Amino acid sequence: MSASGDAQARVTFSDWPYPAFVAHRGAGSLAPENTLAALRTGRSFGYRMFEIDAKLSGDGVALLMHDATLDRTTDGRGRVDAQPFAALARLDAGSWHSAAFAGEGIPTLERVARWILANDAMLNIEIKPTRGRERETGAAVALDARAAWRDAGVPPLLSSFSPMALAAAREAAPELPRALLLDELPVDWLDRCTALGCVALDVEHSLLDAGLVARAHQASLRVLAWTVNDEARVEELFDAGLDAVITDVVDRIAPGRARRNPGTSGASC
Numbered sequence: 684m685s686a687s688g689d690a691q692a693r694v695t696f697s698d699w700p701y702p703a704f705v706a707h708r709g710a711g712s713l714a715p716e717n718t719l720a721a722l723r724t725g726r727s728f729g730y731r732m733f734e735i736d737a738k739l740s741g742d743g744v745a746l747l748m749h750d751a752t753l754d755r756t757t758d759g760r761g762r763v764d765a766q767p768f769a770a771l772a773r774l775d776a777g778s779w780h781s782a783a784f785a786g787e788g789i790p791t792l793e794r795v796a797r798w799i800l801a802n803d804a805m806l807n808i809e810i811k812p813t814r815g816r817e818r819e820t821g822a823a824v825a826l827d828a829r830a831a832w833r834d835a836g837v838p839p840l841l842s843s844f845s846p847m848a849l850a851a852a853r854e855a856a857p858e859l860p861r862a863l864l865l866d867e868l869p870v871d872w873l874d875r876c877t878a879l880g881c882v883a884l885d886v887e888h889s890l891l892d893a894g895l896v897a898r899a900h901q902a903s904l905r906v907l908a909w910t911v912n913d914e915a916r917v918e919e920l921f922d923a924g925l926d927a928v929i930t931d932v933v934d935r936i937a938p939g940r941a942r943r944n945p946g947t948s949g950a951s952c
Contacts, residue, residue, distance in 0.1 A: 693858065694838065694840070694882055695882060695903070696882065696900075696903035696904065696905060699882075699905055699926070700836075700837045701805055701807075701840060701926075701927060702731050702732050702805070702927070703921070703926065703927050703928065703938075704730060704732070704928060704938045705730070705732045705733065705734050705907070705928065705930070706721075706725035706728075706730040706732070706733045706734065706929075707734050707909065707910050707930055707931045708721060708734060708736065708749065708931075709721025709722045709724065709725050709734075709735060710722070710725035710728070710730075710933050711725075711912075711930065711932055711933055712931055713933060713934060714780065714784060715756065715777045715779065715780040715784050715787055716749060716756060717735050717736055717748060717749060717776075717789075718747070718776055718777065718787045718788070718789070718790060719787070719788075719794070719795065719798055720784050720787045722799075722802075722804070725933050726804065728933040728934055728937055728938075729938045730804075730933055730938060731803070731804050732804065732806065732807065732927075733799070733804065733805075733806055733807065734806075734807040734809060734909075735806065735807070735808060736749040736809045736811040737792050737809065737811060737820075737824050738751075738764070738810075738811050738812060738813055738816075739763075739764060739812070739819065739823055740763065740764065740766060740767055740768040741766050741767050741768075742767040742768060743819075743823060744767075744791055745791060745792035745820075745823055745824050745827045746768060746771065746789055746791050747789065747790050747791075747792065747795060748763050749811065751763060751764075751813050751814070755779070756776055757774040757789065758774055758778065758779070759771070759774040762813065763813065764816065768791065771789050772788060772789060774788070775787070775788075776788055776789045792808070792824065792827050792828070792831070793827060793831055796827075796828070796831035796839075797831070800835055805839070805840075806839040806840070807839065807840045807842060807862075807929075808824060808828060808840070808841050808842070809842050809843060809864065810841060810843040810845065810848045810849070810852060811844075812843075812845055812848050817845045817847035817848045817851070818847050818848065818850075818851040819851070820848055820851075821843065821847065821848030821850065821852040822851040822852065822854065822855040824841070824848075824852065825841060825851070825852035825853075825855040825856040825859055826855050826856060828856065829855075829856040829858075829859060838858070838859050838860060840860050840861075840862055840883065841859050841860065841861045841862070842861065842862040842863070842883075842885050843863075843864055844864045844865070844866070846863070846875065846878075849861050849863065849879045849881070850879060853879060853880055857880070860882045861879060861880060861881045861882065861883075862881055862882065862883035862884065862885040862907065863875055863876050863881050863883075863884055863885065864909075865885070865887065865890070866887045867890070868886070868890045868895075873898070873899075873902055873904075876904055877902075881904065882903075882904065882905060883904055883906065883907060884899050884904050884905070884907070885906075885907040885909060885929075886906065886907070886909070887909060888908035888909060888911045888916065891906070891908055891920060891923065891925065892923060893922075893924060896923050896924040896925055897924060900924065905927070906925055906926050906927075908920050908927070908929065909928075910930060911928040911929065911930050911936070912931050912932045912935075912936070914936055917930075917936055
C-alpha cells in the first residue's frame, strides 16, 4: 500500500463502515478511562468501536489521556506534556478507579492500535491537544494512525473540538476520515465541516433533533451524538435518524438489545 493509504477503504457518507454504538473512553465508568483495560471491558459487552482521547507527551509520543494534567486519572502530578513518555509509562493509571485495576498503564496510541486491529474492533480517536500544541498534535496523531492502520480495511475516525488540530490532521493524512466535535451549535457549523473536509458531525446530544440530522445528511455528513447514557434518549435519537451514539453505560446500552436506526448503513455493533 502507498503511504497515502490508496488501498484502504475510503469512508464516505454512502460507504460508512462504523457501528451505531461507540463506547466512550473505552468503557465509560466501568474501567479506568483511556486504558487497555477499558477497551477489554467494553469489548466484553459486545462493543466493536471505541472512542478514546489522544494527546502528546513532552517528547511527542501520542498517548491516551483526556485531561491536560495527570492528577485525576494517574498517581502522577502536573501537565502531561511536561514529561517524556518513558516517565509517563511508569505511572499507575488504574488505581484511581479501583484496586482491581492497580498498575494499569498509560498506553500509547500505537499500542492501542495493535489491540484494536487484533480484536476486530474500530476506533474513534479524539485529538485532544494541550493548549498551544493543536497543529503538532493533529499532525502527529494522524501520522501515527496512518502508519498503524496502513494494512487495515477500516481506518479510524479522527475527531476534535479543535479546527486547528483537524486541519493539521487533514494535511498530514488527508485520506483519514474526520468529524468535527461540537458542544454548542454555531450558525456556520456546516461551513466549518466543509472547510475541514469532514465526513461526520459529532454533537452533544441535547443539541440534536430530526431537523438537524436531516440537514447534515443532506450535506452528506453522518451524525454522532455524545454522551448518551439514557436508553429512552437513545431511541429518540435513532428515531430522528442518528447514525451513532457514544455512551458511558456499555452495560445498559448494549448493542445486542438496543435498537438501531434502520436507515443507518454502518456495520452492526
